[in-house]
Amino acid sequence: xxxxxxxFSALVLGALAITIVAPVLLLVxxxxxxxxxxxx
Amino acid sequence: MNSVNSAILDPSVxxxxxxxxxxxxxxxxxYWGRHAQQLDDYMLAGRRVGLALGTATxxxxxxxxxxxxxxxxxxxxxxxxxxxxxxxxxxxxxxxxPLATRIRRLMPNGYTSGDxxxxxxxxxxxxxxxxxxLFYSLGWLVSMGMAGGILIHALTGIPYHYGMTxxxxxxxxxxxxxxxxxxxxxxxxxxxxxxVGLVVIAVLAIRHVGFDSIHSAVTAERPELLNLLxxxxxxxLFNNLLFGIGEIFHSNVWWSRxxxxxxxxxxxxYTLAGLLWAPIPIVAGFVALAVPALQLNVPAADxxxxxxxxxxxxxxxxxxxxxxxxxxxxxxxxxxxxxTSILVVEDIYRRHIKPHASAEDMRCAAARIIVGLGVLTxxxxxxxxxxxxxxxxxxxxxxxSTIWPIAAGLFWRRTNSTxxxxxMVLGSAAGLxxxxxxxxxxxxxxxxxxxxxxxxxxxxLAPRDFDWEQLREEHPLHMGARP
Numbered sequence: 001x002x003x004x005x006x007x008f009s010a011l012v013l014g015a016l017a018i019t020i021v022a023p024v025l026l027l028v029x030x031x032x033x034x035x036x037x038x039x040x
Numbered sequence: 041m042n043s044v045n046s047a048i049l050d051p052s053v054x055x056x057x058x059x060x061x062x063x064x065x066x067x068x069x070x071y072w073g074r075h076a077q078q079l080d081d082y083m084l085a086g087r088r089v090g091l092a093l094g095t096a097t098x099x100x101x102x103x104x105x106x107x108x109x110x111x112x113x114x115x116x117x118x119x120x121x122x123x124x125x126x127x128x129x130x131x132x133x134x135x136x137x138p139l140a141t142r143i144r145r146l147m148p149n150g151y152t153s154g155d156x157x158x159x160x161x162x163x164x165x166x167x168x169x170x171x172x173x174l175f176y177s178l179g180w181l182v183s184m185g186m187a188g189g190i191l192i193h194a195l196t197g198i199p200y201h202y203g204m205t206x207x208x209x210x211x212x213x214x215x216x217x218x219x220x221x222x223x224x225x226x227x228x229x230x231x232x233x234x235x236v237g238l239v240v241i242a243v244l245a246i247r248h249v250g251f252d253s254i255h256s257a258v259t260a261e262r263p264e265l266l267n268l269l270x271x272x273x274x275x276x277l278f279n280n281l282l283f284g285i286g287e288i289f290h291s292n293v294w295w296s297r298x299x300x301x302x303x304x305x306x307x308x309x310y311t312l313a314g315l316l317w318a319p320i321p322i323v324a325g326f327v328a329l330a331v332p333a334l335q336l337n338v339p340a341a342d343x344x345x346x347x348x349x350x351x352x353x354x355x356x357x358x359x360x361x362x363x364x365x366x367x368x369x370x371x372x373x374x375x376x377x378x379x380t381s382i383l384v385v386e387d388i389y390r391r392h393i394k395p396h397a398s399a400e401d402m403r404c405a406a407a408r409i410i411v412g413l414g415v416l417t418x419x420x421x422x423x424x425x426x427x428x429x430x431x432x433x434x435x436x437x438x439x440x441s442t443i444w445p446i447a448a449g450l451f452w453r454r455t456n457s458t459x460x461x462x463x464m465v466l467g468s469a470a471g472l473x474x475x476x477x478x479x480x481x482x483x484x485x486x487x488x489x490x491x492x493x494x495x496x497x498x499x500x501l502a503p504r505d506f507d508w509e510q511l512r513e514e515h516p517l518h519m520g521a522r523p
Contacts, residue, residue: 009251015319022316029092039092
């Protein structure tokens with residue numbers, strides 16, 4: 001049973017989208033923590 | 041230099057990158073560690089780490105050189121199940137999220153996972169647990185040190201011993217200078233490097249080759265890689281899941297983070313780290329599936345990721361891979377050095393050797409232990425015995441046997457120490473037996489199953505009424521702990 005092209009593309013694109021969002025989210029959280037003086 | 045190396049990077053470029061990053065990490069280690077006067081500051085970053093740094097450190101530490109190099113290799117060998125199986129490593133982080141909250145609440149003054157086992161189950165269970173945990177830590181350290189030497193050599197042609205020495209010396213250097221704060225701070229930068237590098241390579245693979253070409257080339261040349269019913273790969277998936285949970289539940293790498301996070305941060309940080317980590321092996325694995333479409337001849341499966349990157353981007357691609365690998369290696373090595381040194385200084389040095397050690401004694405011992413661990417790892421890595429790297433596979437049986445004693449011990453008042461000791465000893469023995477009798481892909485499964493039976497049966501036969509208040513034990517040194 002072969003994984004269809006659409007499922008394969010959706011799986012990779014979904015994973016890639018999260019990987020693109022991840023560094024942006026981390027930077028946003030860093031700035032928020034820094035403003036609240038809760039970095040560490 | 042072999043054919044793989046000559047296709048990737050010149051040693052002088054490799055040395056320049058290693059020198060630049062060495063200076064950066066050591067300078068940051070010194071900068072962040074310069075105000076760490078209290079032992080709590082040095083060992084647990086003052087117990088006030090926020091959500092951003094907490095999430096990044098959990099994510100970057102779990103992205104080892106294996107994630108960036110072995111995930112493409114697994115995709116190349118086991119196809120989509122290899123990618124998805126590796127991705128299930130995130131379940132360990134997600135499942136640890138509620139445990140982190142519980143740990144912080146029950147043990148506001150705790151230092152190590154050993155502290156928990158000692159108070160919860162007594163000295164016999166504690167010593168069995170320490171043996172498992174230190175064996176696992178050393179196996180992971182050695183595998184990371186060896187991976188550093190091998191990968192730097194493969195990517196740049198720099199001799200194995202030089203590369204391995206450099207990566208170990210840098211990590212020891214900045215962990216020593218800055219303590220846990222340096223580890224957490226550099227982890228944030230390393231997480232960004234890994235994520236950005238991976239995105240660039242994957243986007244280029246899609247733009248230059250495309251989903252259609254990759255899918256049709258794999259279907260034509262390696263159809264088994266897209267087969268949704270590959271039994272060995274499905275077995276690998278479940279074993280990897282339990283191995284990952286066992287690694288995270290027992291290791292002081294994750295407990296020390298739970299202790300160091302600000303109150304209320306642990307659950308969110310581990311949940312977010314798990315969600316952000318899960319797609320990384322899928323994206324890294326996808327890059328490997330471009331091999332048939334690119335018509336690459338791959339001489340060694342573990343070099344598939346760098347080869348695709350170099351093919352798509354030339355020298356820039358190889359530099360990107362080197363940065364990612366360097367970041368992945370340092371983020372795991374520094375965490376292991378710091379967490380293992382805390383475990384050794386608290387559970388071995390103070391509890392076994394010098395019970396009346398002062399805070400200054402502890403701080404000196406922690407520094408000496410970090411250097412000692414670095415030297416020991418170097419000595420074990422130097423002969424380049426491949427069997428030592430394989431130690432990590434053995435540890436699957438050991439660490440999986442700790443899942444039930446830890447989880448039940450944290451949430452189930454009635455679990456008793458005899459059941460915990462039996463679970464760790466019999467679970468490890470059964471896992472090891474199955475490792476040799478059946479294969480590496482069942483060791484963690486069997487270890488966890490036997491451990492579960494021991495905990496459930498032992499608790500049912502002899503329930504105990506544990507007082508959770510005992511876990512709020514004050515540290516005799518009052519190491520500057522904050523509420």
